[in-house]
Amino acid sequence: MAELSVQIGSLRLKNPVLVASGTFGYGKESAELVNLNALGGIITKSISLQPRAGNPPPRIVELPAGMLNSIGLQNVGVEAFVKEKLPFLNSLDTAVIVNIAGSSAEEFRAVVQRLENEEGIDAYELNFSCPNVKEGGLEFSQDARVTARVTALVRAATKRPLIVKLTPNVTKISEVAKAAKESNADAVSLINTLVGLAVDIHSRRARINTITGGYSGPAIKPVALAKVYEVAQNVDIPIIGIGGIMNGEDALEFIITGACAVQVGSANFIDPAAGEKIVGEIAQYCEKHRISSIKELVGSLRGEV
């Protein structure tokens, strides 16, 4: 049996498969459907300082090999999260990573400060990249300087591992990753959704309330892999790969390209056990290829084609 555990700064994952924020609720929703303890970790739905109502419908539209969403960060807010959601997550034998959203740098810091004294949080992931809620029309991680500044502000408020989630909607994602590293983030996760649009030609209306939304699903996997490759080649920081992972093979593509762990997103909607199955498929692959530790695979992409 290959060693599947992964170390990211002080964050230890028993295997490299996480479920992505916004695609797994607060964990409990799937408790009756799957073995949550099989996962390397659960990344919660984004938590903001105050509860957020979310966007009006329609919030999702199905597309070939993917979907467009504009949920609008609907969440219970940090207080209710601590009281109502965190105790269940703590009862699990898997890493708990709290994803944090904010519309200002100060909000990010305030949420982290509120969570600092709560036990059972293994890391924070900063959502600098939601395409559907933004300040001044820009996602934070579209700007390297903003990324550096907000990361540094949060860094000063916590010793817990800090993961910065990056948007692909930029010219050079590696420069934003570099900014996160320079502000002492422990890892970057990429990619969040691609900004997309779908049109109903009969009504001549956009098929989602905010006109554009976030495109996810297997259709975006090649884009995600290219972004992971760019960061892996240019920045020395642990990468968590995200984007259209549906099975073990997809997850392995990310790991070979340079990700030390992965997040499963939209696949959870179709099969809440997708993450668990992917862990099994990675283990099988390692056995077949006589790989003793998953670390051997990380960034093992060969230069020649």
Added chain:
Amino acid sequence: MAARTTAFNKGTLDCPVLSVKNLVGQIYLMRMHCPAIAQQVLPGQFINIKVNNEFIPFLRKPFSVCRREAQKGWIEVVWKIVGKGTQIMANDHAGESIHVLGPLGKGYRIDSGLRHALLVAGGLGVAPLPFLCEELLKHRKPVEIFLGAKSRCELSFVEEFQEMGVQVSVATEDGSVGKKGLVTELLTERLAQHPALKNGTFFGCGPAGLLNRMTQISEELKMECQIAIETMMGCGFGICVGCPVRVRNPQAGENPYKLTCVDGPVFDAREVLLDG
């Protein structure tokens, strides 16, 4: 690794298809062997179906359980061909299997004090009503059915209800069967003729226009009204938060949206506000 394995074969249920039948026009009925669901499901609950192992269509789609036979272990769903997924299901055959997740959602409530059940559907909104009707009859509740459709080829289950021994009134917009007009007109006429029915409860399913009119009638007459609504859904079990329905009078601090998949699909008509 073997040929590309998709993520949704295990964990959810792989149910053998027992039969696929064309009921009328583009409307189809599938019976599948699914004992776990057949035994647990409540009227108004739904299952979420993935029609193939491909990425097109990408998501599962919700279907009301139309009828079930707990002992024999089968359930039925009914649908109209509207796109790729429903076309694929219409082409399925006995012996093939289909990926099912369920039962999901909250169904209709059958209160012990219920006097008369007035079941009202528009078009394919009929889907959850045969199962509901059977359960109401088991509870020895008097049931009447009101079915509306655009035309004859959008109308299904009339004979099945008649065979259950309940009164069925039909309205079609083109007048090809039953009364020409809207089903809610039949309903108001019937209530005017038989005021005793005003002690009853409405159970509705169908387009927002129909459900809004039923809600309005129920409020005027101070009747109970439960409605099953349909929205686009991503997952069907509360994790994607993609199926909001507006809460009618949200309390201060309460989220102004409920989720169709876990808070519904059946709601008390006074709880929610439908567009349309």
